[in-house]
Amino acid sequence: MRPLDPRTVRSLDAALASARELLIEQGLAGLTHSAVAARSGISRATLYRLWPEPTDLVRAAVTQHITLARPKPTGDLRADLLTGLTATHAMLHEPATEQGMRVMIERAAVDPRFAEVKQALYRSGTQAARTTLTAAVARGELPAELDLDLAVDQLHGPLFFRRLVANRTFDLDYVRAVLDSFLRAYSSKQSPEHGIS
Template sequence: MSASPELSESAGAPGRGPDPRAERSRAAALAAARDLLVEQGWSAVTHVAVAARSGVGRSTLYRHWPDASGMVRDVIAQRISTAHAPPTGVLRDDLVRELDGLRRLLHDPVSDRGLRAVIERAGVDPVFARLKEDLYRHGSQVFRTVLEAAKERGELPAGLDTDLAVDQLAGPLMYRRLLAGRTVTEEYVQRVVHDFLAAHAPAAGSPPLVP
């Protein structure tokens, strides 16, 4: 199978935007990496396997992803980006929407397999340790934006530790799904947000939950 156009062409000509051929090549490479990740696990995502499945030349893949973990990172990052929603400024709604995005992410086969691989390898592989940190920063950014804005509006205590708040919101879902292997429901998301606001912003008026 012949190689697709170089991904390095993605910048395109000045004023013309990304080169569509290069964008298609990148999409094809990441689609192949995604399928390999789901079908066979992270160890199957290699330059050789992705090139064979996507038709993108190995030299191009090495140039843009010198380490195969970079392809795993970008596959997961794609999924994470679709789980976010722009904040509206309504604290409870924003927290529920963002946490529900995480819930859907944890039940998505691609991100579920990818996150488990990253967590598994991070303790023994510095590349995956850096990857885990990158994904954490990327995945928690909207939470941080929502929380900091709420502190500025006086809806949350100014001294609230943002890192701890992210842990209190996202931690229960990560534990329940990745460690306990249990389903995370929309009702569970509502309860986590309710309990968080009850502890830190009782005046926010979170509606009571139906048992």
């Protein structure tokens, strides 16, 4: 692929910076091609060429800032899960990605284009945890009958709930408390009435 013209790169960066600012300040309602053009000085024609739909603007503003955890697994269950959840923590506290998640949660239910973007982010965002959990089951460190989807929800759900529903920030101590509670639930002796169903 030919390297991009430096002027194009500068335009793109300026447009994305403006798009992120608008998303953070005003949410989806404020993220229009006209508003990005007015703030960044990039022409609307250029913006429409780069990102034809409002969905494309949101996706571009959000994904550029997502640093997906693709670390090499160390084989240490707790350490590997913590690496993945640390990336989730960062995503929920970086204003553009946080607000992008909020927008997608609202729009995904009524607009298939947003649903598609959100589904892709959900899949890539939880992939690290899935890989780590599957490897731990294979090593016998987690029960063979582990419900992988439930486990993913238990690890990520509290973080999303606290940031997006309770509207509170949190630190890595909180992430570790969620993780250690999860490990406790699955490493403890199980009494029959509380077995995994």
